[in-house]
Amino acid sequence: MSESEWLALEAAKGDPAAFGRLVRQHQSKLRGFLLRLTKGNGALADDLAQESFIEAYKKIGQFSSGNFFGWLCAIAWSRFLMEARKRKLESLDELSEAGTDFSDDAPEPENASLIRHDLESAMAQLAPMQRAALTMCFALGLSNEEAAESLKIPLGTLKSHINRGRAKLEVLLGEWRKVAVS
Amino acid sequence: MNLDEMLSQPLPEVPDNGFSDRVVLRVKAHERRKWIEIAMISVLAAAVACLLLPIRAIVGDFAASIILLGYSPTFGIGAAVLAATFLVDRLWSERQLLQF
Numbered sequence: 001m002s003e004s005e006w007l008a009l010e011a012a013k014g015d016p017a018a019f020g021r022l023v024r025q026h027q028s029k030l031r032g033f034l035l036r037l038t039k040g041n042g043a044l045a046d047d048l049a050q051e052s053f054i055e056a057y058k059k060i061g062q063f064s065s066g067n068f069f070g071w072l073c074a075i076a077w078s079r080f081l082m083e084a085r086k087r088k089l090e091s092l093d094e095l096s097e098a099g100t101d102f103s104d105d106a107p108e109p110e111n112a113s114l115i116r117h118d119l120e121s122a123m124a125q126l127a128p129m130q131r132a133a134l135t136m137c138f139a140l141g142l143s144n145e146e147a148a149e150s151l152k153i154p155l156g157t158l159k160s161h162i163n164r165g166r167a168k169l170e171v172l173l174g175e176w177r178k179v180a181v182s
Numbered sequence: 183m184n185l186d187e188m189l190s191q192p193l194p195e196v197p198d199n200g201f202s203d204r205v206v207l208r209v210k211a212h213e214r215r216k217w218i219e220i221a222m223i224s225v226l227a228a229a230v231a232c233l234l235l236p237i238r239a240i241v242g243d244f245a246a247s248i249i250l251l252g253y254s255p256t257f258g259i260g261a262a263v264l265a266a267t268f269l270v271d272r273l274w275s276e277r278q279l280l281q282f
Contacts, residue, residue, distance in 0.1 A: 016275055019209065023202045031201070032193030046201065053205045054212065112191075119188050138189035170185055 004068040012060045019060065023053055026069055029140060030076055036135050037080050039124045048083060052076040067146050070136075074150035077132060084128065122172040130165030133158055210276055217272070 004025060010018035030052065034045035052075045063071055123131055129151065136147040137158075148158040231237070238245070251257045 014275075016209065016213070020202070020206050023205045024198070027198060027201050027205075028196045029193060031196040035196070036193065049201070050205055050208065054208055057209050057212070115183060115188060116191070116194070119191075134189055135193070138186070139191065139193050166185060166189075169189075173185065173188075 001065075002068070005065060008060060008063050008068045008071075009065075011057075012063060019057055022068065026072060027053075029069065030072060033073065033132075033135055033140060034076055034080065036120070036123060037077075037128060037131060040120070044083070048076060048079050052079050055079070067142065069140070070142050070146040070150050073136060073140070073142070073147075074152070077151055080128070080132075118173060119169075122169050125172055126165050126168055127161075129153075130161050130168070133161040134165045134169075137162060213276070 004022060007018045007022050007025075011022060027049065031045055031049045034048045034052075035042060038044045038048070052072065055075050056072055059075070123134070126134070132151060133147060136142045136150060137144060142150065144155060144158060148155045151158065153161075241248075
């Protein structure tokens, strides 16, 4: 049993300090995930993260076992979808604070921060489901099964989102590299 | 660096900057609200029961003996200890939540 799972079960028994430790442990990853989903809108990502933790606290009794962070991601994803529907999805683009343009004079990606900038810019071009699936399975280290469960989609659908997302990223990053070199 | 390696890079660390404290404060407020609601519902239910039910007829001698018991120092101390234990338990829970 992982430490998070143990803490979640303690919190479910009514130990509020255990829940506090869970918040501290997972806040960075959850906010990072939501930051990517909201295309860099820090304020919105933090609001969603806070609401997700509060909802998790209210529902902690429903957590039985497994990957606590995956369970938390499921709550965050459904919060994100609710917010996206409220804002009619496309307005999320306008809300984003991070620039998604890759200008012609951008330097060649030689260090980690430039690579990250390229990746985030390309990620912002993907559909939210592709963004979520790729982030969960690669950066957050969830298994395909856990990610599919969190996103409430069948495993096959998740894999097709991952494949389509990867293909689009390959194209976008390839195009930008060509522009940067020329 | 290939695409899979790029994607597998962990997400950048987001500094806490009081975020966890804000969440814990909201959890604490939620807990407090829940207890207030439970107390209010209990009082309301008792008030409605007193109004609608023939309490005197139902409890009769039992109520009289309870009132007599209330004058007993032993019973009074016992009840006070129970109330104090409950209060300390609630305060301790809230304190722990803030000091995790």
